[in-house]
Amino acid sequence: MKSAFPVALRRPLAALLLGAALASSLQGCFPLMVGATAVGTLAATDRRTLGAQADDKSIELKGEGRAKKITGDAGRVAVTSYNRTVLLTGEVKDEAMKADVQRQVATIDNVRSIENDLVVAPVSSVGARSNDLLISSKVKAAIIDTKDLYVSAFLVHTDRSVVYLMGRVTQREAKLAAEVARNAGGVRKVVTLFEFISEEELGELQPRPTSESTKGSAAK
Helix, strand or coil: CCCCCCCHHHHHHHHHHHHHHHHHHHHHCCCCCCCCHHHHEEEEEEEECCHHHHHHHHHHHHHHHHHHHHHHHHHHEEEEECCCCCEEEEEEEEHHHHHHHHHEEEEEEECEEEEEECCCCCCCHHHHHHHHHHHHHHHHHHHHHCCCCCHHHEEEEECEEEEEEEEEECHHHHHHHHHHHHCCCCCCEEEEEEEEHHHHHHHHCCCCCCCHHHHHHCCC
């Protein structure tokens, strides 16, 4: 199996991810504009259905809104959803607040399960969160640069220097991605929250050759 990106394209895209993280940490969030072909490739290889992708965005928006009402300035909650599995990270003032956030998020439509990794601690600094963004981009860049891994198959989230990997992947991909993440600089721990698929299912998810490429192969 070949990587989703040719080597000549993988390294510039890796550099783009790193640059975006640095810029966003200094200037705040902004839309990342890349070529239409690159965006199309990433969207086309997402292993979630379009319905699941829409649900995940809705869960994240609603979850963070509900969490903010609970924590106010006394906590920080990041809600990350992949294929309707929800990850809660950040800081809260006590165990009661941690449990309350989970209860509220659990009431959101289409939430399948919740991994609650909120910690009882002071809210992290802006500098620490900027470093988390940088770590995530380094992990994504390393995945892009690794043969047989598809960056669009993974959701990478970093909180307090802990890297969380989510996605619909094979056992082989999971092991390789975890190893790649562990070797990224500044990573304190790697937590995997994968939904496993078989190699046969992966084959079915791969893009089919276009009619033009098929004709070209037949002509050789």
